[in-house]
Amino acid sequence: MINPYLPYPVRIDQIITETEDRNLKTFKFVFLNPEDEPRFAYHPGQFAELSIAGKGEIPIGIASSPTEQGFIKFTVNKVGLVSSFLHNMNEGEIMGVRGPLGNWYPLEEMEGKNIVIVAGGFAFTTLRSTIIYLLEPKNRSRFNDITVVYGARSPGMLLYKDELAAWEARDDIKMHITVDGTDDPDWKYNVGFVPAITEKKAPGAKDAYALVCGPPIMIKFTQPVLEKLGFPAERIIMSLENRMKCGIGMCGRCSVGQEFVCKDGPVFTLAKLNSLPKEY
Amino acid sequence: MIARTIAKSVFSEWLSLLRKSFRLIGPVRQGDQINFAPLAEGEGPDLSFQNTRLSPKEWVQPASERLFQFSLDPANTEAHILKEVPWDETPRLLLGVRPCDARALNLVRINFETPEYTDPWWKHGRDTMTLIGLGCNQPCSTCFCTSVGSGPFDPVGLDILLTDLGSAFLAQAATEKGAALLQGVPQGTEPSASDQSQAETLKKEAEQALPPQVAVDRLKDQPLLPLFNAPFWDEVQFACINCGTCTYLCPTCWCFDIQDEVSGTEGLRMRNWDSCMYPLFTLHGSGHNPRDQKLQRVRQRFMHKLKYYVDKYGNGVACVGCGRCVQFCPVNIDIRRVCNLMNAFQAN
Amino acid sequence: MLTYTNKIQELAKRLLTEGKVDLVIGYRQGTIPMMNEPVQVKSADQTDQLYWDSFCGVNLANYLPRRTERIAIVAKGCDSRNIVVHLQEGQVKREQLVILGAPCQGMLDRRKVWGRLDGLEPLKALEDGQQLIVEGKGFKQSFDRSEFLQDNCAICTHRNPALYDELLGDLVPEQGGVDRYTDVRAIEKLDPEARWQYFEELLAPCIRCYACRNACPLCYCPTCFVDESRPQWVGKGLDQSDIRTFHFLRAFHCAGRCTDCGACERACPVGIKVRQFTKKLEKDVWDRYQFEAGIVLEGRPPLDAFRPDDQEEFIK
Numbered sequence: 001m002i003n004p005y006l007p008y009p010v011r012i013d014q015i016i017t018e019t020e021d022r023n024l025k026t027f028k029f030v031f032l033n034p035e036d037e038p039r040f041a042y043h044p045g046q047f048a049e050l051s052i053a054g055k056g057e058i059p060i061g062i063a064s065s066p067t068e069q070g071f072i073k074f075t076v077n078k079v080g081l082v083s084s085f086l087h088n089m090n091e092g093e094i095m096g097v098r099g100p101l102g103n104w105y106p107l108e109e110m111e112g113k114n115i116v117i118v119a120g121g122f123a124f125t126t127l128r129s130t131i132i133y134l135l136e137p138k139n140r141s142r143f144n145d146i147t148v149v150y151g152a153r154s155p156g157m158l159l160y161k162d163e164l165a166a167w168e169a170r171d172d173i174k175m176h177i178t179v180d181g182t183d184d185p186d187w188k189y190n191v192g193f194v195p196a197i198t199e200k201k202a203p204g205a206k207d208a209y210a211l212v213c214g215p216p217i218m219i220k221f222t223q224p225v226l227e228k229l230g231f232p233a234e235r236i237i238m239s240l241e242n243r244m245k246c247g248i249g250m251c252g253r254c255s256v257g258q259e260f261v262c263k264d265g266p267v268f269t270l271a272k273l274n275s276l277p278k279e280y
Numbered sequence: 281m282i283a284r285t286i287a288k289s290v291f292s293e294w295l296s297l298l299r300k301s302f303r304l305i306g307p308v309r310q311g312d313q314i315n316f317a318p319l320a321e322g323e324g325p326d327l328s329f330q331n332t333r334l335s336p337k338e339w340v341q342p343a344s345e346r347l348f349q350f351s352l353d354p355a356n357t358e359a360h361i362l363k364e365v366p367w368d369e370t371p372r373l374l375l376g377v378r379p380c381d382a383r384a385l386n387l388v389r390i391n392f393e394t395p396e397y398t399d400p401w402w403k404h405g406r407d408t409m410t411l412i413g414l415g416c417n418q419p420c421s422t423c424f425c426t427s428v429g430s431g432p433f434d435p436v437g438l439d440i441l442l443t444d445l446g447s448a449f450l451a452q453a454a455t456e457k458g459a460a461l462l463q464g465v466p467q468g469t470e471p472s473a474s475d476q477s478q479a480e481t482l483k484k485e486a487e488q489a490l491p492p493q494v495a496v497d498r499l500k501d502q503p504l505l506p507l508f509n510a511p512f513w514d515e516v517q518f519a520c521i522n523c524g525t526c527t528y529l530c531p532t533c534w535c536f537d538i539q540d541e542v543s544g545t546e547g548l549r550m551r552n553w554d555s556c557m558y559p560l561f562t563l564h565g566s567g568h569n570p571r572d573q574k575l576q577r578v579r580q581r582f583m584h585k586l587k588y589y590v591d592k593y594g595n596g597v598a599c600v601g602c603g604r605c606v607q608f609c610p611v612n613i614d615i616r617r618v619c620n621l622m623n624a625f626q627a628n
Numbered sequence: 629m630l631t632y633t634n635k636i637q638e639l640a641k642r643l644l645t646e647g648k649v650d651l652v653i654g655y656r657q658g659t660i661p662m663m664n665e666p667v668q669v670k671s672a673d674q675t676d677q678l679y680w681d682s683f684c685g686v687n688l689a690n691y692l693p694r695r696t697e698r699i700a701i702v703a704k705g706c707d708s709r710n711i712v713v714h715l716q717e718g719q720v721k722r723e724q725l726v727i728l729g730a731p732c733q734g735m736l737d738r739r740k741v742w743g744r745l746d747g748l749e750p751l752k753a754l755e756d757g758q759q760l761i762v763e764g765k766g767f768k769q770s771f772d773r774s775e776f777l778q779d780n781c782a783i784c785t786h787r788n789p790a791l792y793d794e795l796l797g798d799l800v801p802e803q804g805g806v807d808r809y810t811d812v813r814a815i816e817k818l819d820p821e822a823r824w825q826y827f828e829e830l831l832a833p834c835i836r837c838y839a840c841r842n843a844c845p846l847c848y849c850p851t852c853f854v855d856e857s858r859p860q861w862v863g864k865g866l867d868q869s870d871i872r873t874f875h876f877l878r879a880f881h882c883a884g885r886c887t888d889c890g891a892c893e894r895a896c897p898v899g900i901k902v903r904q905f906t907k908k909l910e911k912d913v914w915d916r917y918q919f920e921a922g923i924v925l926e927g928r929p930p931l932d933a934f935r936p937d938d939q940e941e942f943i944k
Binding site for chain 2: 658659660663664665666667668686690691739742743747749751833835836837838839841842843851855863864865866867891894895897898899
């Protein structure tokens with residue numbers, strides 16, 4: 001019987017500091033046992049529990065796309081006991097990854113439609129997974145226009161800067177990168193909060209889905225913008241966070257109404273969220 | 281299903297026979313309480329109780345349980361890799377459990393054995409456990425099992441149900457496992473007609489002593505958000521001191537916390553009982569806490585047991601009416617009263 | 629028995645009608661025998677649920693820290709001393725409070741009643757003067773209430789409220805000739821091994837539910853030391869050394885502040901005599917500093933005050 005609490009052993013293959021305040025690092029993991037990789041088959045939007053023996057576990061969204069073979073990537077914010085310890089680890093060290101957990105972005109449902117991705121700060125991680133997946137040649141033709149509005153506080157706080165530049169140069173995806181503010185005279189992209197840029201640049205809601213991921217304050221001001229653009233609550237897809245331990249819907253702490261964020265989520269439509277108590 | 285009458289004079293002989301195949305766990309007097317504990321050689325269960333203080337859930341899901349062990353020794357090639365703690369395969373027998381507590385295990389199983397995942401430790405704890413229950417001739421005034429779909433002689437969840445006839449027990453098998461145990465037991469005799477009718481009478485009298493006092497019929501149809509925002513929660517929550525007693529004594533509370541502990545170069549990952557009554561339960565690493573107000577936590581407990589569980593699994597409420605929280609809440613918050621408030625609530 | 633019910637209702641009604649307070653914290657009659665439930669009353673037409681009898685052992689001062697409303701609160705001797713400690717520690721302001729002082733003749737412990745009934749279930753327990761009349765299926769017995777006094781009430785020397793705005797009844801005579809520390813001295817006399825054994829047995833049933841901590845009016849820290857993770861001071865499992873650390877350290881945090889209200893023992897679901905820790909520290913504070921918590925409003929508890937002329941050797 002599979003033990004859902006047992007992590008797959010992994011080795012830290014690469015650590016990249018993403019942001020200028022050094023609080024966000026991307027970890028690239030390689031499975032110690034190659035046969036664990038196919039067992040970890042995942043979809044964009046899912047998360048995994050990163051497990052450090054002696055410290056604990058943290059639930060982190062998967063930043064790599066299932067189309068990327070041989071490794072998995074997570075971007076982790078340094079915020080507490082386990083994440084701080086992880087930030088001080090080195091390439092080559094051993095730890096564990098348990099997953100994939102949770103549900104995923106309903107990309108099949110979005111086939112033949114336009115996709116509008118609205119993201120802020122370091123919530124962008126699972127959207128990297130989504131974008132790479134969508135842009136993969138064998139996937140791209142199944143979807144219509146892809147628009148991305150992604151913002152951070154300042155240029156130095158943007159994630160995946162090289163990849164953002166590469167996507168910017170493509171013509172099968174429309175990028176609207178923005179920062180809240182900057183004093184960089186060479187800044188090529190937008191300046192303004194994500195909700196404001198969304199209102200200016202996002203295409204209409206006809207035959208479109210909105211994928212929204214960001215800090216509560218961004219979501220609070222983006223929601224009315226999307227409503228104004230005509231997105232119905234069933235076509236606004238969101239991803240929640242909550243305090244988790246087991247990640248498999250058993251320990252009880254991540255519950256919102258009758259839903260477990262770790263198992264029935266973390267992806268919910270806004271329509272679903274509106275029917276639940278606001279305890280997240 | 282087969283039944284046997286076992287005279288009390290040979291009851292301990294039967295126990296000795298059972299000891300050959302099981303580790304016996306039964307009610308034992310501990311100070312002014314009775315709790316389930318391993319029965320020492322020659323020790324019989326103390327059956328002079330209405331119910332134990334702590335529910336027997338700790339024998340399926342221990343209050344503190346080792347899950348994995350690991351080494352942090354740099355010289356160890358397997359360091360930092362979690363290994364399951366060895367399993368104890370000893371079959372155990374829980375003797376004298378009340379029907380409410382046995383049924384509770386069935387309600388809890390729905391959480392730990394799901395189509396997607398199985399919790400191996402809970403499943404193992406439950407599967408290695410055989411349950412011989414004791415029907416309640418004298419239910420407590422705080423019991424309300426009959427209001428929530430159970431009863432003082434409810435065999436659901438038990439392998440064998442014992443009825444105390446005075447000088448003997450009537451043992452009725454409720455599962456194949458129970459039938460196999462009763463088959464060919466030398467201390468058991470075929471029950472007489474008067475044994476059977478006496479047991480029936482005891483059952484009826486006990487059920488009559490428990491008229492319905494809690495209404496649950498409208499809970500499923502209550503619209504969720506109006507019930508969540510009902511004005512009565514402010515009154516219900518005031519006295520609560522978030523002490524956690526209700527969750528620790530409750531046979532259907534299962535929430536747990538996972539912790540790592542290290543000593544030198546050895547470590548283990550364990551889980552401990554946890555409670556939605558504590559603010560730490562939902563505290564995010566960022567400092568944000570969706571339930572940092574007492575009202576939210578108190579409401580969560582009752583909504584979970586009496587509404588979310590009902591909606592999620594369609595299996596009735598997550599309460600078996602054992603009455604422990606009613607008796608031991610230090611500030612007398614009464615789930616019977618709250619359930620009636622919830623059931624009767626009319627959204628405008 | 630002290631019949632304060634009418635006085636509490638009358639005062640509550642008046643204070644709410646006159647708009648002098650936003651809410652009244654008192655007790656209402658419980659749903660099971662020998663228990664009462666703390667209640668908040670916000671309007672004058674709800675005041676007839678307020679109630680008083682000898683089973684009002686819950687310390688209502690527990691509900692005060694960090695509240696901002698104007699509150700009328702029923703307070704026995706020990707409760708009022710906890711209110712004084714809250715005022716000294718800045719958890720609530722004097723102007724917010726109208727203290728309804730209840731001179732107390734001791735609260736009764738329902739566990740002692742259960743013990744006396746030896747398995748019979750009490751369905752009703754009513755007081756009549758100094759008698760407690762307990763009824764159940766097929767029995768009705770009358771007892772002297774002094775048999776069932778809570779342990780802390782039996783040795784109480786501050787039955788009258790230390791601070792009050794209104795009195796619910798006449799002041800009662802304080803008990804004289806009470807030795808508060810017979811049990812502490814008995815433990816002090818034990819040799820180290822016997823003492824270790826004593827505490828090991830005392831704490832064996834602990835399930836780390838924290839009912840004792842949550843019932844205590846002094847335990848109001850936003851994050852208790854047992855819940856800290858950076859650094860983690862105490863393990864959360866049932867390792868005996870973690871259990872002892874929790875109880876001993878909590879007792880030290882209460883030293884010089886504890887009024888022996890008994891809320892901890894009353895709340896413990898497994899019946900641990902939690903006061904065995906706090907009594908020792910109360911005795912030490914009395915021996916060293918001649919200080920009793922919550923008697924006078926001025927000043928601060930000895931362990932959070934330092935004066936340049938402090939006599940003690942250990943501070944030099």
